[in-house]
Amino acid sequence: xxxxxxxxxxxxxxxxxxxxxxxxxxxxxxxxxxxxxxxxxxxxxxxxxxxxxxxxxxxxxxxxxxxx
Numbered sequence: 001x002x003x004x005x006x007x008x009x010x011x012x013x014x015x016x017x018x019x020x021x022x023x024x025x026x027x028x029x030x031x032x033x034x035x036x037x038x039x040x041x042x043x044x045x046x047x048x049x050x051x052x053x054x055x056x057x058x059x060x061x062x063x064x065x066x067x068x
Contacts, residue, residue, distance in 0.1 A: 001040045001050065002033050002062040009038040015057040016040065021050060035062050 003009040013025050023042030030037070042050060044066060054061065 001047070001064050002028055003036050003038060003040075004060060004062050006036045006038065008059055008061070009036050009040070011057070012040055012054055012059045012061070015059060016050065016053060019053050021046060021053065023050070032065065033063060039065065 001012075003012060009025060016023060021042065023040055023046065025038050026041040028037055028039045040050065040061075047064070
């Protein structure tokens with residue numbers, strides 16, 4: 001999941017860590033997005049919960065990337 005701004009990525013990281021979500025911020029290659037350059041990397045099974053936590057925290061995300 002990528003974010004529009006660096007501030008949104010850091011806020012999401014803070015909220016998700018506080019909620020004990022398993023995952024981390026990771027660099028995003030520029031050819032995938034020209035936005036802030038970070039993604040929240042986590043198991044696909046957790047994304048429904050991640051979406052719900054970020055909605056409550058009013059954090060907007062840019063794109064969801066699924067890597068198999």
